[in-house]
Amino acid sequence: MTTPRLAASTAPLAALLRPAPPERTGIVHLGLGNFHRAHQAVHTAQALAHTDGPWGILGVAGRSTDVADAMREQDLRYCVLELSAHGSRAVVPAVHTGVLVAAQQTDAVLDAIAAPDTRIVTITVTERGYTYSPRTHALDVDSEPVRADLRGDAPPRTTIGQIARGLQRRARAGSGPITVLSCDNLGANGRRTRRLVREFIAELPAAERDELEPWLAESVTFPNSMVDRIVPATTDEHREAARALLGARDAVPVPAEPFSMWVLEDEFAAGRPAWEHAGALFTDDVEAYELLKLRLLNGTHSLIAYLGALDGCDTIPEAIERPFIADAARRALRDDYLPTLEVPDAIDADDYVQRLFERWANSALRHRTRQVGSDGSVKLAQRVPDPALAHLRSGRVPQQLALTVAAYLCCLAPAADAGPHAAAMSDPARDALVESSRRNGSTRSFVDDVLGGGLLGAELAGHGEFAARVAELVDLITRHGPAAAVRETTT
Numbered sequence: 001m002t003t004p005r006l007a008a009s010t011a012p013l014a015a016l017l018r019p020a021p022p023e024r025t026g027i028v029h030l031g032l033g034n035f036h037r038a039h040q041a042v043h044t045a046q047a048l049a050h051t052d053g054p055w056g057i058l059g060v061a062g063r064s065t066d067v068a069d070a071m072r073e074q075d076l077r078y079c080v081l082e083l084s085a086h087g088s089r090a091v092v093p094a095v096h097t098g099v100l101v102a103a104q105q106t107d108a109v110l111d112a113i114a115a116p117d118t119r120i121v122t123i124t125v126t127e128r129g130y131t132y133s134p135r136t137h138a139l140d141v142d143s144e145p146v147r148a149d150l151r152g153d154a155p156p157r158t159t160i161g162q163i164a165r166g167l168q169r170r171a172r173a174g175s176g177p178i179t180v181l182s183c184d185n186l187g188a189n190g191r192r193t194r195r196l197v198r199e200f201i202a203e204l205p206a207a208e209r210d211e212l213e214p215w216l217a218e219s220v221t222f223p224n225s226m227v228d229r230i231v232p233a234t235t236d237e238h239r240e241a242a243r244a245l246l247g248a249r250d251a252v253p254v255p256a257e258p259f260s261m262w263v264l265e266d267e268f269a270a271g272r273p274a275w276e277h278a279g280a281l282f283t284d285d286v287e288a289y290e291l292l293k294l295r296l297l298n299g300t301h302s303l304i305a306y307l308g309a310l311d312g313c314d315t316i317p318e319a320i321e322r323p324f325i326a327d328a329a330r331r332a333l334r335d336d337y338l339p340t341l342e343v344p345d346a347i348d349a350d351d352y353v354q355r356l357f358e359r360w361a362n363s364a365l366r367h368r369t370r371q372v373g374s375d376g377s378v379k380l381a382q383r384v385p386d387p388a389l390a391h392l393r394s395g396r397v398p399q400q401l402a403l404t405v406a407a408y409l410c411c412l413a414p415a416a417d418a419g420p421h422a423a424a425m426s427d428p429a430r431d432a433l434v435e436s437s438r439r440n441g442s443t444r445s446f447v448d449d450v451l452g453g454g455l456l457g458a459e460l461a462g463h464g465e466f467a468a469r470v471a472e473l474v475d476l477i478t479r480h481g482p483a484a485a486v487r488e489t490t491t
């Protein structure tokens, strides 16, 4: 007998977080990737199972049609595979009310943002999706896609353009207040999104700008939020696991760790689901949680990924099992990140760190070094410069932060073959890094060129002692391998 396709009628009852999607759509979500489907969708389904409400999610994919097509074929159902060494289970959120693909259906996306029923726009488009200049952190008005969206003679292609144009349509339609909620790993993600949307609007013709600015100030909120769940990319093994656990074929299951955390500011202009009943924490102090997570988890994750890839590890659990990588991670946490943080009262730092090691060691996830290592040019800018500057200002060179940057450069622009895992990392800056490494005769001038070019912001580039250490570590890795470089940072 062939296994049926996952659908409304074949989803096993025991796996359903709620019986069926809500009837009304209250949330438009931009970025239909794995993270959204394992994090916010699950928290929303759980919240609605506790307190029902008009909070169905319209999921909007950027360009790729795969997930949207598969979800349509599956009555908008998919499963989240919670994977751990202690056992696995599949849950089906059943919370989406529709799917769109922005590149093909931009007008429908703008209409959805403008619809009176919509009261929240959520975003997971990764660090790369915000079209800001890494150097100034302002909207990148020099980039072609942003310029095109400002001209407005074609449907907007950038996320910020789509939000601004959608809000413009909403203001004109008189559809009332709305919340824009970024769920990406960016420091102060809500404030940053607001700034970018405002900068977009400020560039519009005066009549449009004057119409929109006061409405935006009065009717739209942009809460900050910290999101946390390790969510790898889907493979055929996950499809097999989904089939075994569900008794149905899911083309787009999402693997995830059991852990999930969400911390938000409670600044919603037009209501929200009762996410507090799904484990979300509401606080005025989201920034402390964001910094904690961006530095301890994400910053150290990058170090593990680059060292691991250079040492031939396909996955994060494989990497963290190597004693020299675990040692570097421990030192990064203890010496370089923790001293720069104010840990929120509700968090026990020792427990948090111990939990991180357990989460990284989750071998059932098979989270790949190449996935964490991809897009380092945008990710590291969120993770490394601020804590590095805190140390440099007090006269200390943070060894593991310098090592993170050195290992990144060795993966992306290697002097010799850096192996298949490093080669598979994608990064918008790869070509420029390779070109700079070719052009510059010495490692030091290469590192100066890269940092001076704004990779990690202007201020860090001014600290020659940091660049010097990065260059030494690049040379050590190139000549003697990553373990020797770690040893050098610890003696």
Ligand code: CS2
Residues within 6 Å of the ligand: 185, 227, 228, 229, 230, 231, 297, 298, 301, 302, 371, 372, 373, 379
């Ligand atoms: C990772 C994150 O790929 C990466 O850069 O550090 O995706 C990480 O797994 C999540 O932020 C965990 O919440």
